[in-house]
Every structure is written in C-alpha cells, then in structure tokens.
Amino acid sequence: MAGEPATGSEKRPRPKRKPVAERKPVGKQPRTKREREERFAEIERILEETYPNPQCALHHRNPWELLVATILSAQCTDERVNMVTPELFAKYPTVRALAEANVEEVAQVIRSTGFFNNKAKNIVGAARRILDAFGGEVPRTMEELLTVPGAARKTANVVLGSGYGIASGVVVDTHVQRVARRLAFTSEVDPVKIERDLMAIVPQDHWINFSHELILHGRALCFARKPNCPACPLDALCFAADKTSAEVAVEKKAAKPARKGR
C-alpha cells in the first residue's frame, strides 16, 4: 500500500532502468571483421526484404523543396511538414520567390512546425545563399551544402541522397541513432560518430537505402520505449539490452552468475 514501510517479505523496488543510449548490448556478438560483415549482410538482406524500395517520407518535387522540407522537419513530424509545404510552395514557388519573401510572413505559413521564427530565417537565408552563390540551384556537394543556412550534415545527406541520388554519407536521425545502437553497429551517442561507424560497416552503395530502412524499422517496430521484438524479423540477430522478446529474457536469465551453494 502506498505510504507504508516495506516489510522483509516484500520485493525490493526494481532499480531504475538506464536510458537506451547508456545500456550495453547483450548476447554473443561477432568478433572478427568477417563475422561483422556477414552479420551486416544478413541484417541488410532482411531489411531490404521487409522494406522494399524505401523512400524519403518528406513530400518534394525537386532537391530545393526537399532541402526546405528537411529544414522544417527539425523537432517536427514528417506528416506535419507535409501538411505545411503545399501552401508554402504555392505561395513561394521558386528559390527567388522565397529569397525575396518577408521572413515574418513565411514564419506564419510554417508556424505549426514549431521553432517557426528560426526556421523561417533559415529557409529564406538558404534561398538567398543558393541564389547568390550557386545560381539558384541546390549544390551537389557536402562542402557547399554545409554553407547553406539551416543545413547541417544530416540535412545535407538527405538532400544529396534522396534529392540527387548521391551517397555522401548515412542520414542519422533519432530512429537511426536508436536502431543502429540496438543492432550493435555502434556504441556511440553522437550522431557524427554514429555516422562514421555506419560508413565503416555499410557499403557505400547501401548508404542511402540503409538509413531509410532503419528509419522505417524504427517507426514500424523498433520503438523508443517498448520495441516490438516478438514481431521483429531481426530478433535472432539483435543483441539489444532492452529487447522485449522472450528469447532474450531467457538469455539474460541464463547469463546471471550462479549463486554459491546451489
């Protein structure tokens, strides 16, 4: 009962679970480069089968619209961005139209995506930069894209990968961070370091689709709070410490050291 002191027969309160990012994977993991490559190939085969022809969820008709949509998607759902961009691009149909727009008026159109003042400043600034420095065309290199207001490495990877089909890196969003850690492709928490680890293990011709697949998997099954491991086709290959499938519960129990005198 609430408020009463615990008696000796009562179970001790469970220790608080660590956040996913701090937990270590469990189970037997590949040790050699070859084992890691084989495991990756098997995981990628399953992901490709489960999520065939994965696409960027942000609606766009060209790399410019994708850049704007990606900037708007920070701290916001793709669905919400997709509700806002038709009106935005109807009102400002070209790079020049947005470059010449009034920032406050743009902010009102994108208001529902959150952080609208900053985002409006960034997309108008991006339009001006692209018009002045790149003749109105979204640049095709990471180096150039990183000079565009609002475009950090993740945004640049989205635009290059899904806008131009250029594999410049692996998009690391919140889903990729979580699923890549659970699948033991990285132990890092910093997105730049996670991307570096993924680029080392994922062949370059898979970089674009692999991040789409992890994002789709994070949305479909590998949820942040309670992943749906019993339904996951990667269950047998996954060592995540917070798995919810019975198989791992048994494995965790078996891994406990035996008590003396038993």
Ligand code: SF4
């Ligand atoms: S088994 Fe569970 S934790 Fe591992 S990838 Fe699948 S859903 Fe995520």
